[in-house]
Amino acid sequence: MTKPTIKDVAKIANVSISTVSRVMNAPESVIESKRSKVLDAIEKLKYKPNALARGLIYKKTNTLAVVIPDIRNPYYADIIRGMEDASKKLGYNLIICNTDRDKKRLFSYLNNFYERQVDGILYTSDPVFPDYYNEIKRLRIPVMLVSTHSMEYELPSVKIDDEQAAFDAVKFLIDSGHRKIGMIGFDLSDSIAGQTRYHGFIRALRENDLDECKENIVYVNGWSYETPDAAAQMLAKCPDVTAIFTASDELAIGLLCYLDERGISVPDQISVIGFDNIRLSRITIPKLTTVSQPTYEIGYRSVEKLDAIIEEKEDPVLREYLPHEIVVRASTRRL
Amino acid sequence: MTKPTIKDVAKIANVSISTVSRVMNAPESVIESKRSKVLDAIEKLKYKPNALARGLIYKKTNTLAVVIPDIRNPYYADIIRGMEDASKKLGYNLIICNTDRDKKRLFSYLNNFYERQVDGILYTSDPVFPDYYNEIKRLRIPVMLVSTHSMEYELPSVKIDDEQAAFDAVKFLIDSGHRKIGMIGFDLSDSIAGQTRYHGFIRALRENDLDECKENIVYVNGWSYETPDAAAQMLAKCPDVTAIFTASDELAIGLLCYLDERGISVPDQISVIGFDNIRLSRITIPKLTTVSQPTYEIGYRSVEKLDAIIEEKEDPVLREYLPHEIVVRASTRRL
DNA sequence: TACCCTCATGTTAACGCTTACATAAATAGC
DNA sequence: GCTATTTATGTAAGCGTTAACATGAGGGTA
Numbered sequence: 001m002t003k004p005t006i007k008d009v010a011k012i013a014n015v016s017i018s019t020v021s022r023v024m025n026a027p028e029s030v031i032e033s034k035r036s037k038v039l040d041a042i043e044k045l046k047y048k049p050n051a052l053a054r055g056l057i058y059k060k061t062n063t064l065a066v067v068i069p070d071i072r073n074p075y076y077a078d079i080i081r082g083m084e085d086a087s088k089k090l091g092y093n094l095i096i097c098n099t100d101r102d103k104k105r106l107f108s109y110l111n112n113f114y115e116r117q118v119d120g121i122l123y124t125s126d127p128v129f130p131d132y133y134n135e136i137k138r139l140r141i142p143v144m145l146v147s148t149h150s151m152e153y154e155l156p157s158v159k160i161d162d163e164q165a166a167f168d169a170v171k172f173l174i175d176s177g178h179r180k181i182g183m184i185g186f187d188l189s190d191s192i193a194g195q196t197r198y199h200g201f202i203r204a205l206r207e208n209d210l211d212e213c214k215e216n217i218v219y220v221n222g223w224s225y226e227t228p229d230a231a232a233q234m235l236a237k238c239p240d241v242t243a244i245f246t247a248s249d250e251l252a253i254g255l256l257c258y259l260d261e262r263g264i265s266v267p268d269q270i271s272v273i274g275f276d277n278i279r280l281s282r283i284t285i286p287k288l289t290t291v292s293q294p295t296y297e298i299g300y301r302s303v304e305k306l307d308a309i310i311e312e313k314e315d316p317v318l319r320e321y322l323p324h325e326i327v328v329r330a331s332t333r334r335l
Numbered sequence: 336m337t338k339p340t341i342k343d344v345a346k347i348a349n350v351s352i353s354t355v356s357r358v359m360n361a362p363e364s365v366i367e368s369k370r371s372k373v374l375d376a377i378e379k380l381k382y383k384p385n386a387l388a389r390g391l392i393y394k395k396t397n398t399l400a401v402v403i404p405d406i407r408n409p410y411y412a413d414i415i416r417g418m419e420d421a422s423k424k425l426g427y428n429l430i431i432c433n434t435d436r437d438k439k440r441l442f443s444y445l446n447n448f449y450e451r452q453v454d455g456i457l458y459t460s461d462p463v464f465p466d467y468y469n470e471i472k473r474l475r476i477p478v479m480l481v482s483t484h485s486m487e488y489e490l491p492s493v494k495i496d497d498e499q500a501a502f503d504a505v506k507f508l509i510d511s512g513h514r515k516i517g518m519i520g521f522d523l524s525d526s527i528a529g530q531t532r533y534h535g536f537i538r539a540l541r542e543n544d545l546d547e548c549k550e551n552i553v554y555v556n557g558w559s560y561e562t563p564d565a566a567a568q569m570l571a572k573c574p575d576v577t578a579i580f581t582a583s584d585e586l587a588i589g590l591l592c593y594l595d596e597r598g599i600s601v602p603d604q605i606s607v608i609g610f611d612n613i614r615l616s617r618i619t620i621p622k623l624t625t626v627s628q629p630t631y632e633i634g635y636r637s638v639e640k641l642d643a644i645i646e647e648k649e650d651p652v653l654r655e656y657l658p659h660e661i662v663v664r665a666s667t668r669r670l
Numbered sequence: 671t672a673c674c675c676t677c678a679t680g681t682t683a684a685c686g687c688t689t690a691c692a693t694a695a696a697t698a699g700c
Numbered sequence: 701g702c703t704a705t706t707t708a709t710g711t712a713a714g715c716g717t718t719a720a721c722a723t724g725a726g727g728g729t730a
Contacts, residue, residue, distance in 0.1 A: 003475070005685090005686055005687085006686065007686080015709080016710045016711075017687080017688095017710090018688080018709075018710065019708090019709060019710080021688060022689095022709090025689095029707090030709080031709090034708085046473060048446065048449050048450050050686050050687070051450040051452065052388075052391050052452055052686080052687090053685075053687040054686085054687060055687095056387045056391065056685095056686085056687075056715045056716065056717090057686095057687060057688050057689085058715090059715080061387070071412050071416065072413065072614055077407040080406055081406065084432075084433055088440075093447060094430070094431070094432070095428065095429070096429070096431040100416070105423075112428060115384060115385065116386045116428070117385065117386065117387055140338075253618055256618075257619070257620055257622075260620045260621075279407055280588075283592040284592070285595045287592075340715090341716065341717065350680090351681075352680090352717085353680065353681080353682095353718080354678085354680080356717070356718060356719085357678095364677090365679080366677090366678060366679090369678085369679085384716080384717070387715090387716075387717090388685085388716035388717035389716080390685095390717095391684095391715095392685050392717055392719085393685090393717095394685080671730105673729085673730085674727105675726100675728085675729105676725105676726085676727080677725090677726085678724095678725090679724090679725100680723075680724100682721085682722095683718105683719090683720085684720095685717085686715105688714090688715090689713090690711105690712095691712085691713095692710085692711075692712095693709085693710080694707100694709085695706105695707085696705100696706080697704100697705080698705070698706085699702105699705090700701105700703090
């Protein structure tokens with residue numbers, strides 16, 4: 001009824017438990033005749049070592065914890081897939097936790113990670129506030145920032161260059177002949193997706209003598225794509241825009257929906273460019289032009305880096321940037 | 336440098352380790368003066384008990400493992416949220432694993448769950464094949480089927496009544512005056528989302544003397560929404576359909592995209608009804624009429640049930656069905 | 671004062687595993 | 701053929717907890 005232990009195997013194979021242990025951890029050190037007896041016993045009992053007992057000794061659980069702010073956001077799906085594949089390769093297991101951006105939940109999870117002796121934490125997308133940082137330091141668990149970074153603190157990170165990516169998106173619109181450009185962005189209190197993309201937008205305008213557009217911004221403070229309000233404000237503020245850059249695909253999709261309802265044609269009357277290249281952006285109406293983030297690679301790379309830190313392998317680059325790319329589809333046109 | 340243990344606390348508080356343990360597990364049993372000394376020491380060292388050591392003794396890890404076939408499918412996001420909330424309430428932690436429908440990955444995860452002594456497994460959406468069942472039985476870990484069930488095996492499950500839900504969806508089209516109805520469904524090898532919804536479709540036709548429509552079915556064997564082929568086949572097979580029922584919202588969205596490209600207006604020329612009510616279905620163009628599954632509740636309830644089984648609380652209903660609902664939006668119209 | 675109970679606390683053996691150390695057998699060197 | 705070295709295996713300590721049991725101080729009763 002109860003799970004077989006190393007003792008049961010030892011008894012059946014007629015050896016001591018340390019021999020069984022050796023068969024599993026250093027097979028060459030035990031003589032062939034006994035080894036095969038042990039292997040037979042293991043097979044017969046379908047024995048598998050207890051990871052808790054092992055973890056107690058090794059002081060390593062081969063477990064990484066992933067913190068995600070909003071699991072409903074499709075952006076994270078491929079990040080997780082990348083993390084999973086890298087974890088598999090390196091022998092880790094993933095605990096995925098969704099905080100819904102609730103600080104209490106985050107702290108409760110962090111505590112839990114500590115108790116469960118996770119080897120590392122993958123902290124995704126959210127800014128690192130001072131109290132978060134303090135808590136993380138206190139735990140003494142290696143942390144990797146994924147799709148976010150921190151300039152104040154010395155924390156390793158993997159992400160794209162958001163400022164440059166936003167710049168490139170807006171530059172693409174400008175190069176397509178647009179002169180009346182608007183932006184729907186995240187609140188500037190968000191130092192990652194908010195500030196950086198705003199700065200990219202502004203820089204692209206400035207470098208192209210389009211400073212008059214720099215007031216054409218509407219901010220949203222939620223992350224959901226159910227924000228037609230923002231779209232309405234955008235049009236009220238600046239009725240003659242010919243192109244809108246949104247700080248996420250979800251925002252872009254919400255915008256597409258709103259414009260369709262208003263009978264405004266995309267891209268004939270207004271071009272729309274999104275950000276993230278979520279899977280869905282391929283089948284919106286019209287198909288969305290967007291900035292592609294290498295999400296899978298971000299996830300994959302972040303686990304590799306975290307492993308390097310845990311294993312103290314080499315000194316990885318502290319803040320690592322992966323390349324982005326503009327994916328041109330049907331929601332933008334040349335003027 | 337290293338994490339404080341119960342011994343460190345005992346030393347500082349000048350008591351034995353068992354007193355410290357008692358302070359944590361049965362505080363009333365230790366005299367106030369010592370208790371507060373212990374509490375102070377715990378606070379000072381920021382001591383947290385090691386969950387591995389605890390798990391070894393209790394033979395319980397308070398961990399549940401979730402197996403998901405395709406994390407990119409937005410359908411799972413709310414199921415996971417429901418599971419998380421219920422887990423939090425009941426004191427469990429969740430390990431979420433994505434199999435990408437790869438049997439090898441699934442088995443590797445199952446093995447891992449066994450080694451890590453998880454208390455229960457939440458197996459989501461996929462059919463239970465005989466070899467899966469054998470493996471699960473072998474592990475002797477309680478399993479809950481989520482959004483899937485098994486008629487052959489005695490496994491507890493939580494889901495909606497898929498046959499009835501499909502029936503209701505098609506009935507809704509019929510009641511709206513449609514007589515030429517098609518379906519894009521999953522392969523019948525899929526006993527959950529495939530067969531059941533097919534049967535619901537057929538029953539609705541039969542009960543309304545629409546047997547002539549029962550050939551208007553196209554099957555897809557992938558789960559991605561990048562399947563415009565299916566839509567093309569549908570139209571080739573039956574050019575005069577006025578309404579199409581799809582077995583998932585993702586399929587419906589793919590269909591919407593295809594019809595838009597072909598210049599076919601929804602719902603003017605063709606009505607479309609989906610299945611699942613994913614978050615996104617609110618902002619498609621046009622907004623999607625669909626069958627709403629109580630995804631959050633399915634996740635929540637499945638954890639409650641699994642906990643009841645683990646704790647041998649009461650005998651829960653083996654196969655539990657939660658109510659579905661038709662959500663009428665703009666992709667369907669009355670004829 | 672002797673006796674029994676209660677209650678708080680300490681001691682110690684588990685839980686399932688790894689590993690340093692001890693031991694015994696086999697091999698090598700001379 | 702005897703010691704020195706290697707090799708295979710067993711014994712036992714320890715990882716950080718909990719809990720059964722032991723101990724001993726204090727209080728109540730006769």
